[in-house]
Structure formats: structure tokens, C-alpha cells
Amino acid sequence: MQTEARALMRELREDHRNMATILDMLEGVVEQASAGKDPDFELFAEIMRYVTVYPDAVHHPKEDVVYEQLRIKRPDLAKGLEDVPIDHDEIAALGSALRDDVEAINAGAAVRREKLIADTMSYVDRLRSHMAWEERDLFQRIDSMLFAESQDIDVSEFEHIKDPVFELEIEAGFRRLLSSLKAAT
Numbered sequence: 001m002q003t004e005a006r007a008l009m010r011e012l013r014e015d016h017r018n019m020a021t022i023l024d025m026l027e028g029v030v031e032q033a034s035a036g037k038d039p040d041f042e043l044f045a046e047i048m049r050y051v052t053v054y055p056d057a058v059h060h061p062k063e064d065v066v067y068e069q070l071r072i073k074r075p076d077l078a079k080g081l082e083d084v085p086i087d088h089d090e091i092a093a094l095g096s097a098l099r100d101d102v103e104a105i106n107a108g109a110a111v112r113r114e115k116l117i118a119d120t121m122s123y124v125d126r127l128r129s130h131m132a133w134e135e136r137d138l139f140q141r142i143d144s145m146l147f148a149e150s151q152d153i154d155v156s157e158f159e160h161i162k163d164p165v166f167e168l169e170i171e172a173g174f175r176r177l178l179s180s181l182k183a184a185t
Helices: 005-034 041-053 055-073 084-106 113-148 172-184
Strands: 002-004 152-154
Touching: 002 005, 005 041, 005 055, 005 113, 005 172, 041 055, 041 084, 055 084, 055 113, 084 113
Parallel strands: none
Antiparallel strands: 002 152
């Protein structure tokens, strides 16, 4: 199924706002751990499961499709953006490694607090920096392409997948995360 590219860009920007909220929660986990307190590791695991289930598996691949359309239709606007898919893969690898660490802790394994703090902040900083760059550069280039001509982009492989936390139908596995988000507002 084709989707109107401007609607897709609105969706991607909304995803960024939602992911920023999740990153704020991860920073809260780091603050607790840095203060010597044990964070809510079940919530931490749910956050990491969310980022690997939705942003890494749905959001970033959609951006890759949009980038590919930009590269094909407007190569003049795509210069210097060859690393977009590589960045997404690296962010996903950082998220998966952190998820594995948290799942290991929840299973009873010992993970050094300093390593957990450093890995979490590395992930948060990398994803925040990447999203800021996309908003400032990549999305502006895509908007330039869309302003010039209306585009349809085929994201049929992802389009039916809803955000399991921020959409109306919340997946049962993310109820703790949703409760924490509601408590924070």
C-alpha cells in the first residue's frame, strides 16, 4: 500500500517525540543507579524491549525507506547521507546489548553498575543525537523533495504496525511503561 509521504513524515516526527519521552525515562533510571539506588529493573527491561520492538524494528526501517526514495528521486539532496541505514543498525545493536544486560540482571546475573550506567547513557546520547540530526538535516531534505512534488512512498510492510505504547491499543507487555508515562505527566 502506498502512503502519502507527508503523512508518513508527520508520523516519523511524532515517533521522535515519543522516543524522546522514553529516553527521558531512561535518564531517570541512570539518575537512580548513579545515586546508588536500584532502579525499577522490570520497567527498565520493558523500556528496552519497547525500543527494540518499535523504534528499531519499525520506525528506523520506515526512515530507511524514505531515505531510499530520496536517494532515488533526488540524488542531489541525498549527498552525504549514505550512513543513515548504518547509523540505524548501530543504534539497534546498542539497544539490543543494553536490553540483554537488563534481562541478565532480571534473571539474577551480576552486571557492574558503572557498566550499566555507561551503556545506558551511551545509548541515550547516541539516539538523541541521531534524532536531532534527522530533524535538523535528513527530514529537512525530505521536506524539500516533498515540497517540490507530491510523493507516495511504499511502506506497506510497516504501515499496519502501531506503536505498542503510544497508540490507542496498548499491548499488555507494556502496561508498566504506560503507567510510568502517565505518572510522569
